Amino acid sequence: MKLLIIEDEQSLRENITTYFNEDGNVYENCGDLCSAMDKLALYDYDCILLDIGLPDGEDFTILNYLKAKMKSESVIIISARNSLDDKLKGLNIGADDYLTKPFHLAELKARVVAVFRRKTGSNKGILVFNEIAIDLQGRTAAVNDIPIILTRKEYEMLLYFIANKGKVISKAALAEHLWGDEMDMHSHFDFIYTHIKNLRKKIMEADGKDYLQSVYGIGYKFLAA
Amino acid sequence: MKLAAHYNRTNILITVTLLIIGAVIYFLAINYIARSQLDNDLSEEVAEVIDYVSANHKLPKQVDFDEDQTVFIETNQKQIQPRFFDTVYVNPKEKEKKPGRAIESIIQLNGSYYKVIITVSRESTEYLLQFVGIITLGLMVGLLLTLFLANRYFLSGLWKPFYALLHQIKEFNISEKNNFKLTGERVDEFVELSAAIDDMSKRVSNDYQNLKHLTDNASHEMLTPLAVITAKLDILIQHERLPAEIYEQIEDIYSATSKLSRMNQTLLLLTKIENNLIIGNEPIDLDILLTDKIKQFQELILAKQISVTENLRKKEVLVSKYLVDILLNNLISNAIWHNNDYGDLIITLDDEELLFQNTGSPVALNREHVFERFKKGNKSEGTGLGLTLVENICKFCGWEISYNFKENLHSFKIVF
Numbered sequence: 121m122k123l124l125i126i127e128d129e130q131s132l133r134e135n136i137t138t139y140f141n142e143d144g145n146v147y148e149n150c151g152d153l154c155s156a157m158d159k160l161a162l163y164d165y166d167c168i169l170l171d172i173g174l175p176d177g178e179d180f181t182i183l184n185y186l187k188a189k190m191k192s193e194s195v196i197i198i199s200a201r202n203s204l205d206d207k208l209k210g211l212n213i214g215a216d217d218y219l220t221k222p223f224h225l226a227e228l229k230a231r232v233v234a235v236f237r238r239k240t241g242s243n244k245g246i247l248v249f250n251e252i253a254i255d256l257q258g259r260t261a262a263v264n265d266i267p268i269i270l271t272r273k274e275y276e277m278l279l280y281f282i283a284n285k286g287k288v289i290s291k292a293a294l295a296e297h298l299w300g301d302e303m304d305m306h307s308h309f310d311f312i313y314t315h316i317k318n319l320r321k322k323i324m325e326a327d328g329k330d331y332l333q334s335v336y337g338i339g340y341k342f343l344a345a
Numbered sequence: 346m347k348l349a350a351h352y353n354r355t356n357i358l359i360t361v362t363l364l365i366i367g368a369v370i371y372f373l374a375i376n377y378i379a380r381s382q383l384d385n386d387l388s389e390e391v392a393e394v395i396d397y398v399s400a401n402h403k404l405p406k407q408v409d410f411d412e413d414q415t416v417f418i419e420t421n422q423k424q425i426q427p428r429f430f431d432t433v434y435v436n437p438k439e440k441e442k443k444p445g446r447a448i449e450s451i452i453q454l455n456g457s458y459y460k461v462i463i464t465v466s467r468e469s470t471e472y473l474l475q476f477v478g479i480i481t482l483g484l485m486v487g488l489l490l491t492l493f494l495a496n497r498y499f500l501s502g503l504w505k506p507f508y509a510l511l512h513q514i515k516e517f518n519i520s521e522k523n524n525f526k527l528t529g530e531r532v533d534e535f536v537e538l539s540a541a542i543d544d545m546s547k548r549v550s551n552d553y554q555n556l557k558h559l560t561d562n563a564s565h566e567m568l569t570p571l572a573v574i575t576a577k578l579d580i581l582i583q584h585e586r587l588p589a590e591i592y593e594q595i596e597d598i599y600s601a602t603s604k605l606s607r608m609n610q611t612l613l614l615l616t617k618i619e620n621n622l623i624i625g626n627e628p629i630d631l632d633i634l635l636t637d638k639i640k641q642f643q644e645l646i647l648a649k650q651i652s653v654t655e656n657l658r659k660k661e662v663l664v665s666k667y668l669v670d671i672l673l674n675n676l677i678s679n680a681i682w683h684n685n686d687y688g689d690l691i692i693t694l695d696d697e698e699l700l701f702q703n704t705g706s707p708v709a710l711n712r713e714h715v716f717e718r719f720k721k722g723n724k725s726e727g728t729g730l731g732l733t734l735v736e737n738i739c740k741f742c743g744w745e746i747s748y749n750f751k752e753n754l755h756s757f758k759i760v761f
Contacts, residue, residue, distance in 0.1 A: 129572070131573050131576075131577070132569070132572055132573050132576055135573070135576035135577060135579070135580050136576065138580055139579065139580060139583075173565075198572075200565045200566070200568035200569055200572075201565065204667060220568075221571065221572035222568060222571040222572035222574070222575040222576075222606050223572060224575055224576075225575075225579040225580070226579065287583060288585065290579065290582060290596075291596075292599045292600065293579070296603075311645070311648060314644075335582070335585060336585075336587075336589050336592040337589075338592040338593075338595060338596050339582060
């Protein structure tokens with residue numbers, strides 16, 4: 121996957137790169153509009169992470185440019201602005217997703233993977249990870265070809281974990297993904313444990329591997345292999 | 346008391362005092378003049394009597410002195426100072442007693458001395474005084490009435506621009522465009538006043554706008570550093586060889602960061618609501634939305650073993666879905682977080698109102714401060730902005746929210 125990260129905050133840019141740095145992904149970063157335009161003119165990317173609100177330029181210049189050039193890059197907007205209007209405008213001009221700062225890297229990764237998956241449409245909508253197969257359209261999962269019945273939250277969790285396989289995911293990130301920021305969890309994450317426990321049990325009952333590990337009470341990790 | 350009334354009171358008080366003093370002086374003066382006139386006449390009468398006596402060597406008959414009454418009394422006194430005095434005058438025809446004025450003097454006739462007393466009626470003088478008095482009183486009343494009416498109509502007309510301005514000031518809203526204008530005003534003071542107020546309001550609004558932009562920008566600018574902190578933490582926890590207590594610290598940083606970011610979002614939203622920047626009303630079935638929300642909070646409700654009672658009747662409202670979502674999220678999550686384990690939550694919805702009642706702390710919240718920013722309970726882990734947001738959303742939708750504590754139930758009532 122070839123990614124272009126357009127973000128003027130250098131440390132954030134670096135952290136995103138560090139977190140995504142695996143699976144033979146190719147990254148390019150730039151911190152301003154000019155160099156971003158140069159890169160876009162020269163190369164094609166699979167996905168662009170775009171911070172609207174760059175110091176030099178109109179917010180939607182890049183999106184408009186991509187649209188004008190009929191380029192096929194998926195775009196995920198990263199913005200400090202949480203206004204509905206901005207969100208709708210961005211999505212209307214052709215962005216694929218919109219993420220408000222601050223966000224967890226795991227969330228960003230999950231969104232990028234989802235966008236990428238939608239774009240490539242690989243394998244007829246079936247996501248395969250070792251013995252686990254997920255039917256993205258039917259929203260069902262099977263382990264060793266044995267269907268397992270997951271609740272909505274468990275299903276979402278499984279997708280989220282697979283997108284972030286091999287990474288430690290904090291409970292805060294997980295809670296935010298599952299319940300959104302609408303529901304204020306007040307940092308009580310006991311509910312997560314129940315869901316994790318159930319998901320783990322269901323996978324293992326179908327003779328799946330024990331992928332889910334608890335990490336020092338701070339979060340969970342889905343083993344990459 | 347109004348300024349005009351103050352002015353009227355002073356005005357009338359001074360006028361009346363002056364008029365009374367004037368009337369007294371007037372009365373005394375007229376009285377004095379009339380009396381001097383009478384005394385003059387009496388002196389002339391006495392002179393006539395003396396002339397008569399020295400010419401005719403006898404006392405004049407009563408009839409010679411038309412209305413006046415003259416009495417002669419023989420006396421031993423040879424000399425007395427002529428003296429004027431008030432007495433009673435009896436009208437010879439009507440036998441009526443009237444106030445009179447008399448003079449007393451001595452005349453000499455054929456070697457004997459007579460005391461002569463001439464009495465005249467004072468009736469005409471009294472009549473004159475009365476007449477003058479009535480005219481004066483009439484004038485006084487007329488003057489007062491005129492003053493009163495003038496004050497009432499002319500002065501209040503004069504103050505009209507003042508009240509117009511006052512009304513505009515009362516309507517002043519800092520977040521809206523305000524114009525202090527008096528049309529066709531000719532009184533310099535008021536023109537100046539309205540210009541000064543207009544100037545002031547413009548400056549205030551301007552400062553307010555600047556401050557708002559500052560807050561807005563600051564809140565936005567803060568989100569990027571928050572994103573950096575979150576990202577750094579996400580990277581940090583990938584190092585699985587850190588000591589366990591470091592993870593505890595990291596968890597606390599996570600929670601503080603998320604609180605900060607929520608606070609920030611809420612503040613931004615509050616600003617937006619206060620500036621009417623939320624658009625897009627749509628019909629919403631509140632009962633259906635409430636049922637959905639309760640489902641959404643099911644895990645929390647189960648975790649605290651709260652029993653939820655729903656008395657929902659169909660109710661459609663036309664508001665922003667976005668805001669109602671936030672409103673209900675806040676109210677439900679409040680009612681759960683501040684509830685006891687095994688507590689109750691009763692949600693009642695009908696055509697007029699929406700009522701959230703929940704068990705919780707046995708002490709009532711302070712009704713005056715409950716919706717204020719950053720006023721929160723000791724145990725609350727929230728941002729302290731939830732209820733402020735709730736109140737502002739209600740205000741924005743034109744609803745009224747109130748808090749009550751009765752029979753161990755905290756209740757928040759929204760009246761549509």
